[in-house]
Amino acid sequence: MQLEQRFTQAWAKQSAWLNLLRPLSSLYGLVINCRRYLYHQDILKSYRAPVPVMIIGNITVGGSGKTPLIIELVNFLQYFGLNVAVISRGYGGQGPFPRIVEDSDTPDIVGDEPVLIVQQTGVIMAVGPNRQQAIELILQDTTPDLILSDDGLQHLALQRDLEWIVLDVDRGLGNQQLLPAGFLREPVSRLNTATVIEHGKSAQTDLTMQLESSALLSLETHSKNGSKFGSKPKPPVATTVHAVAGIGVPQRFFQSLKELGFEPIEHVFPDHHNYQPSDLDFADDLPIITTSKDAVKIQKFADMLPEKQIWILPVQAQLSKACYELLLQQLKDLNIVIPNLENT
Template sequence: MALANFIQQAWNKKSPWLKLLRPISALYGYVSERRKQQYLVGKKEVYTAPVPVMVIGNITVGGSGKTPLLIQLVQYLQHKGLRVGVISRGYGGKGPFPMCVTAESTAEAVGDEPALIVERTQVPMVVGPNRKQDIALLLSKYTVDLILSDDGLQHWALGRQIEWIVLDAKRGLGNEKLLPEGFLREPKSRLNDSTVIEHSHLNEHKTALNMHLAVGNPYLLNPNTAIKQDFCASDCMHAVVGIGYPQRFYQSLSEIGVTHITQHAFVDHHSYIYQDLQFNDAYPIITTEKDAVKIKALLKDQTFTRPIWVLPVNAVLSEPCYALLKVQLDSVNISI
């Protein structure tokens, strides 16, 4: 955990010492490109699903807003009457894979992001490292018109008809170097091959295809009669967060007037234990929905006397995003 945080901070600061990792980045780039070409030229099999596949991913390590975007797209397409299914790697989940994600699924079994996606949308969803097996299980259980792949942008064994890449405008591409010298999974030229959705703050958009996160009203994860039920933004709070880019969470807190915080940043997909939430005071905790799906599992066996507030966010897409989506779906014979 300490090493991951150290590297993350170095990326964010564009630390000069990162150039020492350049030989490893060169090897990473060579191996990644060689593997990609094996699929593109037919040396390795690419699986084409019987229904269209749309991949939602990024070329950077760490949070970009991909999960809120996917949730918004699922809800939008469901509202349009489209039968949508979702597949995901299920990162952090223990399986066994492939596995259907239901309202009863735990983040420990299926991963935090899949648990949150189904909690918010009730969409048919399957997780597992083998996308072909995921799709087979999904289609054996449900009838769907479109499959959304949560991440999988670099999973070249999966054929896809549509790709959306989310790019955080504030983080950008860092030093524009591949892992581990920088936080790029692929060269920046990859952005030329797909639809790029700029994630930035409201009124700071530089492109027509953009999104921002709208902050909702905090809600209690552990409501009971012994806990204060009213949210007060001026309270001192412990900001507990385990996402790829915790600064975004702190910014969201600032937007609703929460400024007196003690920061507790864990690595992305952190598995919480009881001691992570123990502090020498009575201040409330505030966290993200992604973290909450894991923290709530602790509430079944432990008693928390301090309030644990959850800050929801919703992706707001520009109208050109929806217009382009319609065109892209029309191209694969899906009308909305």
């Protein structure tokens, strides 16, 4: 078992041995406070973009639903006529950076999440660990009304105008300890400094998000560009399937399959896993169902497994009305003109 998975299981169970790591968590917290102080005093320099920047992040390790939220926000803002751009670190991509994500780019170049975001929105997106360089690359070709940052909540070198923190309330905050004794990247008090979007069935506030599953899509080879999302008769309900997930919280995906009536054989891979054909070479002909995020990496070799039936379970972020209303008000407060607002 990889170290990442071992810690993930320990955090979920709140294992007693994690208490031994609390001195390291205290040291981690001290580093966080020192960094924030140095940026606040302008000892460490930060970059202010010439256009408004909105951070979509979280304070926990692991998936919280940021990518589906960004896709929904981009589509929503584009609907209202705004010119939106997105930046991302491009985790898992080899670059070179900074780089504008092209339709032909693959996850090993720009990362899996940027490929998925661009596929589903067509947004202009720049990736690279240096967010300033990514923004400046976008500004060479366009001046967006708003730049969304996929993650980067802890990237204090980038100043921001808005912060939305996605909080998985079903998973909770564990033992509320900072890394490594807990899975918090920042103290719980950080939630008081930003807009918090509660994700999960146990959400308590008006600002909520749910992930809704869509109909299964088949992953089919395409002679021109390798692969595409196609459609054909889906596996019937009550079918036993191989459920393949390399995401932050795979149990959420497995539970969705169960709620749809499938009987999943669970295959957990590390987040951002670089799939190989052998990962899906199961010794049977049962259907394989995976996530959209995993599919963008599996599609590169799907034609090498012609005997396998590979399916995608897409999910879409469904936000409460209050989220959309708050976002539009926040944009107005930043003097961002929303072209099509009066026509709705």
